[in-house]
Amino acid sequence: YLKGGKINVKIEINRIFGLVLAMASLSALAARADDLIGQASVIDGDTIEIHGTRIRLWGIDAPESGQLCRNDDSNLYQCGRASATALAGLLWAIKRPMHCSPVDRDQYGRTVAACSLGTPGPDIGHWLVANGHALDWPKYSKGKYEDAQRGAEKAGRGIWTGSFVEPWQYRACVKAGGRPAACSDDANDRR
Numbered sequence: 001y002l003k004g005g006k007i008n009v010k011i012e013i014n015r016i017f018g019l020v021l022a023m024a025s026l027s028a029l030a031a032r033a034d035d036l037i038g039q040a041s042v043i044d045g046d047t048i049e050i051h052g053t054r055i056r057l058w059g060i061d062a063p064e065s066g067q068l069c070r071n072d073d074s075n076l077y078q079c080g081r082a083s084a085t086a087l088a089g090l091l092w093a094i095k096r097p098m099h100c101s102p103v104d105r106d107q108y109g110r111t112v113a114a115c116s117l118g119t120p121g122p123d124i125g126h127w128l129v130a131n132g133h134a135l136d137w138p139k140y141s142k143g144k145y146e147d148a149q150r151g152a153e154k155a156g157r158g159i160w161t162g163s164f165v166e167p168w169q170y171r172a173c174v175k176a177g178g179r180p181a182a183c184s185d186d187a188n189d190r191r
Helices: 002-031 079-093 124-130 146-155 167-175 180-184
Strands: 036-038 041-044 047-050 053-057 098-105 111-117
Touching (some): 036 047, 041 079, 047 098, 053 124, 079 124, 111 124, 167 180
Parallel strands (some): 053 111
Antiparallel strands (some): 041 047
């Protein structure tokens, strides 16, 4: 009887362990229930859309659609459009579903999410910053993309080839009544 009791206890412990493991797996799946997965359309350099849901990429800020930057010859170019085009090119070149994990909602009601191209796949925010198509936005990222930005700046990639105004400063200038062209020009050349 005692030997059988030990077996029953072992079976019961295994059953309880299995139940706990199953519950943990289900809670992990439930935590991912709000993830957005699918083919993404590019809205601008830091905003995509999946299944009709607008998603603002977490932790980065790309030049605005109408924003201008200066290249290495000090000529103005549409850096906001260049950022969106680079993101669209990445999505075209690597045809995998985008996987976005919501972090928050922004003031416009958009989902703010960390997104990767596939699972596992490259972090889209990191790719944009590392290639000079967006900036680390420390106000939100707490410096997650700081190293990627430093590398882009050192290598002179993307907007780092010339001068620019940080997108958050550009938006503040336009909101205060500044003309987009004047808000785009940076008197302090970063080269």
